[in-house]
Amino acid sequence: RIVYVNGAYVPEEEATVSIFDRGFLFADAVYEVCAILDGKICEFEGHVERLIRSLGELDMGMPVSKEELLEIHRELIKRNNVEQGAIYLQITRGTADRDFVYKKDMKQTLVMFTQAKGLTEEKAGIRVVSAPDIRWGRRDIKTVQLLASSMCKTMAKAAGKDDAWLVQDGFVTEGSSSNAYIVTKDGKIVTRNLSTSILHGITRKAILRLAAELDMEIEERPFTIAEAQDAAEAFFTAATAFVYPVIEIDGVELNGGKPGPVAKRLNEVYIEESRKSYI
Numbered sequence: 233r234i235v236y237v238n239g240a241y242v243p244e245e246e247a248t249v250s251i252f253d254r255g256f257l258f259a260d261a262v263y264e265v266c267a268i269l270d271g272k273i274c275e276f277e278g279h280v281e282r283l284i285r286s287l288g289e290l291d292m293g294m295p296v297s298k299e300e301l302l303e304i305h306r307e308l309i310k311r312n313n314v315e316q317g318a319i320y321l322q323i324t325r326g327t328a329d330r331d332f333v334y335k336k337d338m339k340q341t342l343v344m345f346t347q348a349k350g351l352t353e354e355k356a357g358i359r360v361v362s363a364p365d366i367r368w369g370r371r372d373i374k375t376v377q378l379l380a381s382s383m384c385k386t387m388a389k390a391a392g393k394d395d396a397w398l399v400q401d402g403f404v405t406e407g408s409s410s411n412a413y414i415v416t417k418d419g420k421i422v423t424r425n426l427s428t429s430i431l432h433g434i435t436r437k438a439i440l441r442l443a444a445e446l447d448m449e450i451e452e453r454p455f456t457i458a459e460a461q462d463a464a465e466a467f468f469t470a471a472t473a474f475v476y477p478v479i480e481i482d483g484v485e486l487n488g489g490k491p492g493p494v495a496k497r498l499n500e501v502y503i504e505e506s507r508k509s510y511i
């Protein structure tokens with residue numbers, strides 16, 4: 233694989249970052265992941281907008297222009313010949329001797345790589361378990377501080393399930409790397425309202441817009457695991473998962489253990505719309 237590191241396209245074995253990089257020492261870094269569909273980038277504008285916001289919240293700016301960033305995305309996809317998959321970018325504050333205090337305007341590190349994987353196959357649905365949300369308080373900033381999420385998902389896998397839905401004060405915040413939704417028995421789509429408790433998903437925004445266009449009723453509010461277990465169906469969204477059905481929550485099957493119709497429809501519509509707007 234050819235990856236990008238600070239201005240250079242190199243084979244992955246040759247890409248290096250300093251051990252003094254603050255991304256490595258302090259998780260002082262933000263990231264974004266866009267889906268690649270038909271060799272094109274989905275929702276680029278939305279992801280860059282969120283990236284600029286994440287950087288701003290951490291007192292950083294963009295190391296390259298939006299146009300340059302798009303160019304690097306396109307070049308990496310081309311060099312790796314990716315038809316479907318993910319393109320990951322990470323920006324760290326940069327390299328300095330270890331010190332909790334950071335300096336303004338450091339030379340930032342920018343790395344990017346692609347991951348080829350199929351995105352449009354039929355989705356069987358996943359089984360989730362709940363876990364306490366032990367992440368930090370600014371989940372609206374997309375930092376690489378992902379250890380809590382990583383531990384929760386690993387725990388879910390060890391329990392023979394697929395992912396964890398995180399719970400704080402009795403309510404689901406989101407999935408370990410996705411936004412969480414239920415569809416009530418009277419057909420309403422419920423997903424947690426935006427705040428610092430969750431990541432403001434780019435797919436979430438698109439799906440809520442599409443659902444509204446399809447005249448589906450939406451409620452943005454917290455829900456409990458018990459309400460989710462009693463729902464008609466459940467699903468999650470994330471950039472490279474699109475709309476993915478959830479068929480079991482803490483051992484209780486939903487929709488007879490089969491993907492639900494709302495998740496399936498929204499996934500189809502999302503892929504259709506992506507094919508109209510990707511760049």
Ligand code: PLP
Binds near residue numbers: 470
């Ligand atoms: N929530 C968390 C914690 C995430 O890591 C992600 C990323 O995939 C999402 C939600 C979904 O965001 P997006 O749709 O922008 O990929």
